[in-house]
Amino acid sequence: MRMPQNKQQIELKSQVLKIFMEYLEQNELRKTPERFAILDEIYTGKGHFDVEQLYEKMKERKYTVSRATVYNTLDLLLACNLVIKHQFGASQAVFEKAHGFKQHDHLICNKCNNILEFCDPRIQQIQNMMGDLLKFNINSHSLYLYGDPECNKEGSCKTCGKKVK
Amino acid sequence: MRMPQNKQQIELKSQVLKIFMEYLEQNELRKTPERFAILDEIYTGKGHFDVEQLYEKMKERKYTVSRATVYNTLDLLLACNLVIKHQFGASQAVFEKAHGFKQHDHLICNKCNNILEFCDPRIQQIQNMMGDLLKFNINSHSLYLYGDPECNKEGSCKTCGKKVK
DNA sequence: GTAATTGCAAATGTTTTGCATACTG
DNA sequence: CAGTATGCAAAACATTTGCAATTAC
Numbered sequence: 464m465r466m467p468q469n470k471q472q473i474e475l476k477s478q479v480l481k482i483f484m485e486y487l488e489q490n491e492l493r494k495t496p497e498r499f500a501i502l503d504e505i506y507t508g509k510g511h512f513d514v515e516q517l518y519e520k521m522k523e524r525k526y527t528v529s530r531a532t533v534y535n536t537l538d539l540l541l542a543c544n545l546v547i548k549h550q551f552g553a554s555q556a557v558f559e560k561a562h563g564f565k566q567h568d569h570l571i572c573n574k575c576n577n578i579l580e581f582c583d584p585r586i587q588q589i590q591n592m593m594g595d596l597l598k599f600n601i602n603s604h605s606l607y608l609y610g611d612p613e614c615n616k617e618g619s620c621k622t623c624g625k626k627v628k
Numbered sequence: 629m630r631m632p633q634n635k636q637q638i639e640l641k642s643q644v645l646k647i648f649m650e651y652l653e654q655n656e657l658r659k660t661p662e663r664f665a666i667l668d669e670i671y672t673g674k675g676h677f678d679v680e681q682l683y684e685k686m687k688e689r690k691y692t693v694s695r696a697t698v699y700n701t702l703d704l705l706l707a708c709n710l711v712i713k714h715q716f717g718a719s720q721a722v723f724e725k726a727h728g729f730k731q732h733d734h735l736i737c738n739k740c741n742n743i744l745e746f747c748d749p750r751i752q753q754i755q756n757m758m759g760d761l762l763k764f765n766i767n768s769h770s771l772y773l774y775g776d777p778e779c780n781k782e783g784s785c786k787t788c789g790k791k792v793k
Numbered sequence: 794g795t796a797a798t799t800g801c802a803a804a805t806g807t808t809t810t811g812c813a814t815a816c817t818g
Numbered sequence: 819c820a821g822t823a824t825g826c827a828a829a830a831c832a833t834t835t836g837c838a839a840t841t842a843c
Contacts, residue, residue: 679832695833696835
């Protein structure tokens with residue numbers, strides 16, 4: 464069951480498609496249906512996802528792809544900045560779409576691993592200053608805040624609804 | 629070949645030993661020689677290390693420990709805040725000692741994976757503000773900057789000395 | 794003595810790789 | 819058609835787990 468697409472989503476998808484096409488052409492890579500199906504699936508969904516979730520979603524589509532192709536395509540999309548890769552915990556990587564959304568960082572709930580997003584211009588300032596100071600051209604950063612949600616008196620978590628000890 | 633220990637290092641080691649002892653006692657855990665040997669090795673070395681490096685260093689000591697014990701002990705040292713765990717890239721975790729050193733964040737060289745440290749009070753401010761705003765008690769953060777070293781005209785990297793394309 | 798800890802090896806889970814087949818350009 | 823991309827399975831890798839032997843308390 465596919466969600467009906469609104470104008471904005473169609474517009475966004477055509478933009479990212481163009482970017483991906485240009486990237487593939489410039490690098491003399493093939494325009495395979497699997498690659499486009501994966502890109503479309505990513506920009507159809509919302510929020511963060513891991514490789515397994517993406518693989519499962521692809522199964523529900525006409526193009527069932529192998530895990531290897533998912534990894535391969537994600538590498539390409541990383542290279543042309545259409546997705547961002549996160550390594551929140553130890554285990555598997557988490558991805559999110561990167562085009563058409565403003566830069567943001569993440570707060571991860573210690574209780575339920577829920578991910579909240581926030582923006583703060585000071586991070587850019589720190590990045591610029593440290594680049595100057597340490598003589599580096601900083602081209603990316605990752606900032607994760609970890610914490611426990613403030614709880615109401617009944618002892619359940621406001622954010623994730625789970626009981627907190 | 630063990631480095632001669634100076635006063636400060638002896639002082640630091642006795643502090644962390646005390647903290648670890650107390651932690652073990654309070655949690656009714658055993659004081660095994662392996663655990664103390666690992667703690668000592670960590671606070672003898674400097675900089676960042678991964679599990680494999682620590683495992684190899686232990687081999688050179690009187691206590692050759694199994695990898696399982698290294699992982700187990702690192703978990704304990706994490707729990708009592710004597711080491712910090714980093715997940716810079718995708719693969720294996722990187723650790724560093726945490727007691728007696730001021731809070732800092734990390735800049736990772738894209739060319740050679742060398743790690744530089746820096747401090748900036750604004751990170752604490754961001755942490756406090758976002759905690760308030762999103763109703764979370766933030767208890768930790770990780771900020772990693774990634775970048776390429778500015779290079780001299782000969783094309784070698786100032787920081788890591790490696791040739792840069 | 795008894796339960797926790799160790800070491801080893803096997804298991805796990807994620808990501809990568811090799812190779813035969815399929816398909817893009 | 820030539821060579822790249824795919825799919826599958828096996829390999830690689832860090833980390834975790836199960837279990838018998840050992841050891842702290």
